[in-house]
Amino acid sequence: MSDGRWSALQFLAGAIVMAGAALAPDTAGAAEAPQRVMSLNLCTDQLAMALAAPGQLVSVSFLARDRSISPMWREAQNYPVNHGLAEEVFLEQPDLVLTGTFSQHNTTHLVRKVGIPVEEFDFAMTLETIPGEIRRMGDLLGQQEKAEKLAADFSTSLEAIERRQCEPKPTILAFEQNGVSPGKDTLADSVFRAAGFRNLAAEAGLVGAAPFPLELAIAEEPDVIVVQSHEDDAPTLGAYVPQHPALKHLQSRIDAFLPPGSWACNGPLIIDAVKRLAELRQEIAPCPAEASR
Amino acid sequence: MKPAALNLGLLGLVVLFFLVSLAVGSAGLGITDSITGIIAGGSDVGGIIMREIRLPRAILALAIGFTLGMSGAVLQGFLRNPLAEPGLIGVSGMASLGAVILFYLGLAGNTLYALPAGALLGALIAVALLLALAARSSSTLTLILAGVALSSLAGALTSLVLNLSPNPFASYEIIFWLLGSLKDRSMEHVWLALPLMITGWLLIALSGRTINALSLGEEAAASLGISLPRARAMIVLGVALGVGAATAVAGGIGFVGLVVPHLLRPFTDGVPNRLLLPSGLGGGALLLAADTVCRVVLPAGELNVGVVTALIGAPFFLWLVVRTRREAA
Numbered sequence: 001m002s003d004g005r006w007s008a009l010q011f012l013a014g015a016i017v018m019a020g021a022a023l024a025p026d027t028a029g030a031a032e033a034p035q036r037v038m039s040l041n042l043c044t045d046q047l048a049m050a051l052a053a054p055g056q057l058v059s060v061s062f063l064a065r066d067r068s069i070s071p072m073w074r075e076a077q078n079y080p081v082n083h084g085l086a087e088e089v090f091l092e093q094p095d096l097v098l099t100g101t102f103s104q105h106n107t108t109h110l111v112r113k114v115g116i117p118v119e120e121f122d123f124a125m126t127l128e129t130i131p132g133e134i135r136r137m138g139d140l141l142g143q144q145e146k147a148e149k150l151a152a153d154f155s156t157s158l159e160a161i162e163r164r165q166c167e168p169k170p171t172i173l174a175f176e177q178n179g180v181s182p183g184k185d186t187l188a189d190s191v192f193r194a195a196g197f198r199n200l201a202a203e204a205g206l207v208g209a210a211p212f213p214l215e216l217a218i219a220e221e222p223d224v225i226v227v228q229s230h231e232d233d234a235p236t237l238g239a240y241v242p243q244h245p246a247l248k249h250l251q252s253r254i255d256a257f258l259p260p261g262s263w264a265c266n267g268p269l270i271i272d273a274v275k276r277l278a279e280l281r282q283e284i285a286p287c288p289a290e291a292s293r
Numbered sequence: 294m295k296p297a298a299l300n301l302g303l304l305g306l307v308v309l310f311f312l313v314s315l316a317v318g319s320a321g322l323g324i325t326d327s328i329t330g331i332i333a334g335g336s337d338v339g340g341i342i343m344r345e346i347r348l349p350r351a352i353l354a355l356a357i358g359f360t361l362g363m364s365g366a367v368l369q370g371f372l373r374n375p376l377a378e379p380g381l382i383g384v385s386g387m388a389s390l391g392a393v394i395l396f397y398l399g400l401a402g403n404t405l406y407a408l409p410a411g412a413l414l415g416a417l418i419a420v421a422l423l424l425a426l427a428a429r430s431s432s433t434l435t436l437i438l439a440g441v442a443l444s445s446l447a448g449a450l451t452s453l454v455l456n457l458s459p460n461p462f463a464s465y466e467i468i469f470w471l472l473g474s475l476k477d478r479s480m481e482h483v484w485l486a487l488p489l490m491i492t493g494w495l496l497i498a499l500s501g502r503t504i505n506a507l508s509l510g511e512e513a514a515a516s517l518g519i520s521l522p523r524a525r526a527m528i529v530l531g532v533a534l535g536v537g538a539a540t541a542v543a544g545g546i547g548f549v550g551l552v553v554p555h556l557l558r559p560f561t562d563g564v565p566n567r568l569l570l571p572s573g574l575g576g577g578a579l580l581l582a583a584d585t586v587c588r589v590v591l592p593a594g595e596l597n598v599g600v601v602t603a604l605i606g607a608p609f610f611l612w613l614v615v616r617t618r619r620e621a622a
Binding site: 177178179211213214215216218219221234235236237238239240241244245246249250 | 319398403595
């Protein structure tokens with residue numbers, strides 16, 4: 001991802017923050033917006049960083065700064081980090097704690113027990129739910145205007161991409177560590193379908209992220225194979241599987257294409273992954289209308 | 294049974310299991326596709342799957358099984374101890390540990406060559422330690438207890454190193470290093486391990502005369518002009534090279550070296566030397582079969598091959614312990 005796009009996004013986000021902050025008191029009706037919010041989960045981190053007013057978000061999870069899983073790791077450098085521990089929450093005494101339903105049940109339970117409000121986000125694995133998540137986070141943070149704009153932009157971009165698609169669709173396979181592929185009911189599958197691809201792992205009957213046999217990857221010869229770019233990571237044997245020499249014989253386009261962690265969370269940034277793959281799709285199999293444009 | 298007949302029979306078994314191993318996989322290729330795929334070359338799908346995925350896997354299963362079977366036979370002969378086996382006495386565990394330390398901590402950079410280097414070092418330390426111990430006390434119990442301690446320690450340290458790795462995926466590989474697998478290996482792995490394993494086989498084969506003489510007792514062996522230190526060095530190096538290389542590419546696979554020599558000993562005339570080649574072939578056949586079972590039982594996820602060998606080997610081990618006790622009593 002280019003730095004230019006990042007900074008543009010940041011600028012945009014900053015501009016909206018100011019507008020949102022000015023308008024926030026008017027959007028009353030509900031309770032007053034919390035002034036000190038703590039996010040314990042990588043995915044709520046992304047939503048909160050995109051929407052919170054300056055100073056409103058007191059800390060994000062340490063994972064948000066990890067460039068191998070967090071697409072917003074640059075922004076996360078501007079926030080203090082927590083490690084999802086109840087003790088950290090007690091010390092900070094925030095007005096609101098944000099976390100996911102997947103993890104940290106014990107922490108959530110403890111924090112609720114001492115009377116600090118906790119909001120849990122359940123991340124359903126489709127793109128369609130994302131505008132709803134953005135609006136919910138906007139309500140919680142008292143940033144409704146900003147959330148509304150972000151959610152509307154998201155829906156518009158997504159619909160525009162989906163409207164452009166045509167048959168026949170090229171095939172795609174995400175081949176990750178140890179040959180694991182996201183199949184049905186994953187956010188990646190939703191991203192692939194929106195960008196106009198057929199996800200081979202889902203068609204092969206994989207549900208969730210599951211191992212996709214290397215032999216099948218060769219036999220099916222997908223048009224695109226998405227691997228992860230992890231050059232600067234500590235070594236693992238699993239990272240060698242997507243580099244297996246057998247894959248070099250295929251005609252498939254094999255590349256990382258996307259920054260790490262692009263579909264880890266259903267935050268607003270996932271639309272960048274959809275756009276990127278939609279461009280790739282038009283490049284390898286242009287739709288007629290698209291080609292004449 | 295005549296040695297030649299036994300070896301030919303086992304060779305037939307190896308060839309059969311090798312072909313079955315080539316024919317089994319998630320992409321449904323027939324036997325004829327498989328064979329033409331290998332011979333014809335070409336870049337069609339069948340050819341790529343055969344040459345790049347199934348052939349290296351079958352070669353590795355054969356070579357690693359051969360190494361483990363032969364190492365078990367030579368250790369049992371040399372230590373005059375029926376329970377000696379690379380997995381059980383901690384050689385495989387220490388080889389895993391060495392490989393894990395060099396590879397995951399990035400001490401040798403992000404390269405596959407760190408694996409055999411580390412595994413060799415670990416295996417060497419383990420075999421040398423055990424032989425030093427065995428030289429002082431010839432008790433079966435001492436050796437096995439030391440082996441168990443070494444195995445557990447190596448297993449714990451392997452898990453620790455993998456948990457310490459900054460890469461969150463590394464800890465998922467604990468199961469590979471403890472249970473072994475041949476999944477998705479490539480020709481790179483074959484070239485990495487095969488030369489070392491062959492060198493190990495040669496060293497072990499050269500020490501055959503020594504273990505024959507040793508079956509008469511150490512003094513008798515010395516009076517026959519056998520140099521024990523030299524023989525010991527050759528066996529240590531041979532086993533460490535073979536098991537180290539095997540572990541570097543397939544993780545720790547247990548029990549093959551234990552079961553195979555025992556199964557085949559009744560078919561030989563009791564001369565330890567004549568058990569080496571049959572044990573190698575038998576080990577190859579067993580590991581080829583076990584690896585095929587892994588792919589058939591759980592086609593998508595795949596079992597770890599160490600699970601299958603342990604399912605065969607552990608009950609056998611118990612039976613062996615009971616029998617040894619009865620004989621001792």
